[in-house]
Amino acid sequence: MARRLRPVGLEFAESAPLRLVFAREVSASPETVYRALADDTADWPEWFSAVTLCRPTDGAEGGKGREVRLKGGTRFWETIVAAEAPQRYAYRVDESNTPGLRALLEEWHLTPAGTGTRVQWTFAADGPAALRLALKLGRPGLGRAFRDAVTALERRLAAANT
Template structure:
């Protein structure tokens, strides 16, 4: 499903300065390597992110800067993503190029893995600039967005700890 609503490109500055930024930090016993495998597996997102019904890598492996992916939520919502930062095993950052539904001017996500003395730390940041008409709706739904996105980050860690990613 190709998005018919184009979004503006985002960069590292946008991830820090977007009008809406949600960041989750999760410490776990999972290694950075095993968590990275979960995040980049063919079953990424659909295996552990509630509400995500499809996630297809549209670039060939090995992944890197310029990698693309289409993520679907339900039958009508799809996001076409482009990765602009790819530090293998450590960090990946993408922005949404287009969406099947309106509402966003810019949207990006940044995932960082850091080793800790007991495993790893996942820092997952969601950065959004809504269209002006959508800003009040997004603001009111922020508590729900925080719970949903936290469940995705928790799900990635839980899935990793349960065994080998698909």
């Protein structure tokens, strides 16, 4: 059953009780990566293997949002809190069926790196101590999922340019 989470703003990416930050460089430009993240949301399952559905919706307070489903049955209803092409894309989770989760914000920060882009993903969460511990212990798996997703995205973007 879905539960409402605490609404948070961009500052939560810096102040959350749990922050997991991952980064990787890709050869695509920030503009190209940003389009894949923010504009081509329905394609996320093509490159982020944990995602089974990602579709645009109306977010909270009349903003733009997304519905996201993950393998294993986790669901998120999100509101986009930053869509600043080509450097930042962020969303908070408004509702989820994840037990114990109180607040979640994810931020993708894109910066030029040589001829490509440095992609940084911040996973900022709040919940009871047991959930925070589980997420900390799951950090290697989240990092692997991020690296695999960004690698697949890079391949996809390179194939689209050939």
